Amino acid sequence: MGECRSRKLIVVCIGFGYLGKYLLKNLSSQGIKSFGITSKISKNTYVNDNLQIQSRSSIKQTINLSTNLIITAPPNEHGCPVFRKFKTKIIKSNIKSIAYISSTGIYGDFSGEWVNERSKPKEKIKYNKRLLAEHQWVNFCRKKKISYNVIRIAGIYGPNRVNSFQDNNNLIIRKENQYFSRIHIQDAARIISKILLQNRRNEFWNLSDDVPSSREDFLMEVVKLKKIKNYKFINYDQAKKKISKKANSFWSKSKKVSNYKIKEKLDIVFAFPNYRRGLKSLIKYL
Numbered sequence: 001m002g003e004c005r006s007r008k009l010i011v012v013c014i015g016f017g018y019l020g021k022y023l024l025k026n027l028s029s030q031g032i033k034s035f036g037i038t039s040k041i042s043k044n045t046y047v048n049d050n051l052q053i054q055s056r057s058s059i060k061q062t063i064n065l066s067t068n069l070i071i072t073a074p075p076n077e078h079g080c081p082v083f084r085k086f087k088t089k090i091i092k093s094n095i096k097s098i099a100y101i102s103s104t105g106i107y108g109d110f111s112g113e114w115v116n117e118r119s120k121p122k123e124k125i126k127y128n129k130r131l132l133a134e135h136q137w138v139n140f141c142r143k144k145k146i147s148y149n150v151i152r153i154a155g156i157y158g159p160n161r162v163n164s165f166q167d168n169n170n171l172i173i174r175k176e177n178q179y180f181s182r183i184h185i186q187d188a189a190r191i192i193s194k195i196l197l198q199n200r201r202n203e204f205w206n207l208s209d210d211v212p213s214s215r216e217d218f219l220m221e222v223v224k225l226k227k228i229k230n231y232k233f234i235n236y237d238q239a240k241k242k243i244s245k246k247a248n249s250f251w252s253k254s255k256k257v258s259n260y261k262i263k264e265k266l267d268i269v270f271a272f273p274n275y276r277r278g279l280k281s282l283i284k285y286l
Contacts, residue, residue, distance in 0.1 A: 009196065012037065012066040014082050015073035016053060018161060019101065019153075022189040023070070024051055030193070035062045059086065064093045068196060071137070072101040080133035087140060097147040099196065100137045104154045104181060104206055106130050110255035112177040117152075117204045117261055147201040151192055154208035154257050157278060158185030162285050164222045165231075172219045173251070175236035180215060181208035181257035184272035184281075194266050205262060211274035212256035221279050226286050 009032050013020045016036030024034040028050035036053045044054045054062060063069065063086065071082050078084060080100070090098075107115045108122030125131050134150050141148035157163065165171070188207055195205065216233075223231050240248050262268050272278035279286070 009033070009068055010066045011035070011068045011070060011196065012062045013070040013072060014059065015071060015101075016040075017072060018158075018185065019156060019188060020070075020072050022158075022185050023072075023192055026189040026193045027196070030197070032197075035066065037062065060089055063089055063095065067094055068097045068099070069095050070099045070101065070192075070196075075129040075133040077129060078132075079129065079136045083133065083136045083140065090146075091144060095146060097149070097196075097199070097201070098137060098141055099149045099151060099192065100134060101192075102130050102134050102150055102152045104152045104208065104255075104257045105253070106134070106152060107255055107257075109253040112179050112254045112256065114256045114258050115206075116258040117206055141202075147199075149195055149200055149202075150204045151195065152204065152206050153188055154181035154183050154206070156185050156188055157182055157275075157282075159282060159285055161185070162222075162279070162282055164219060164286055170228055170231040171239075172216055172223075172231055172233050173236050173239045174216055174233050175214070175251060178214050178216075178236075178251070178254045179212045179256050180218075181212045181255070182218075182275055182278075183207050183209050184270075184278045187268075187270050187272055190271070191262055191266065191268055194268070198266070200265075206257050206259060207262060208257040208259050209270055209273055209275070209278070210259065211276075213275060218275055218279075221276055222286055225279060225283050 011027055011032055012035040013024055014037045016038035020036055024036050028034045028048055032050060034051045037056060037059055038053060039056050041053060041055050044052055046052050073082050106121050106128055107119055121131055125135055138148055191207055236251060
């Protein structure tokens with residue numbers, strides 16, 4: 001569906017971080033002209049014939065050249081900063097489709113139950129920055145007749161981003177009925193690329209692998225692979241007094257994210273269908 005149009009795509013990604021790098025490398029390797037916008041460089045640089053990394057000063061010009069806009073930049077208290085700053089420029093540009101990269105965290109706490117794209121988030125928009133950003137883009141696109149995809153991604157892991165033991169303390173927090181969903185960066189980049197190349201329109205997508213698990217199970221797999229012997233357990237009720245507010249927010253939410261839609265509609269076959277397979281491939285990063 002729509003892959004015959006792929007050669008005509010010109011993609012700009014605002015927010016060229018961990019996901020943006022893998023995503024644009026995937027797209028550019030398939031012949032798609034791609035631009036990554038970042039604040040970390042002052043001079044435009046070519047990665048390959050189809051991928052150029054640009055400074056923020058190039059945003060307006062690059063938007064005007066592009067057909068597809070991807071936003072991976074994080075939200076703030078006002079929603080999406082890209083929306084507030086560049087929506088007028090987008091209206092006057094050749095942008096035909098916008099992909100907003102969100103998070104499955106917008107659903108909130110479901111007490112370990114399954115969520116899918118039809119699940120209603122537990123928090124109100126005014127308390128949920130990413131949900132506010134989603135609504136800004138969806139309402140804008142509907143009004144201006146621009147196609148959109150809202151892509152909600154579970155916890156991303158991959159090379160140099162495994163997030164196993166912190167501070168080398170080999171401490172494993174235990175909490176009953178606690179489930180988190182994850183996805184390997186390579187699978188996430190492939191799936192988003194497929195959504196763009198198939199010219200999918202006006203849809204919400206959850207990206208996660210096949211096996212939600214507890215943090216304990218994830219870390220026990222690290223213990224197994226690294227042959228760690230001096231690990232120890234601590235109950236969450238004890239740990240919550242010692243960990244950050246952000247970490248406590250993470251631990252307060254439990255859900256299993258369904259990937260049925262991406263498998264059914266996109267015919268996805270995961271390279272890393274579960275954290276065990278993924279961690280095995282990342283052993284040198286553990």
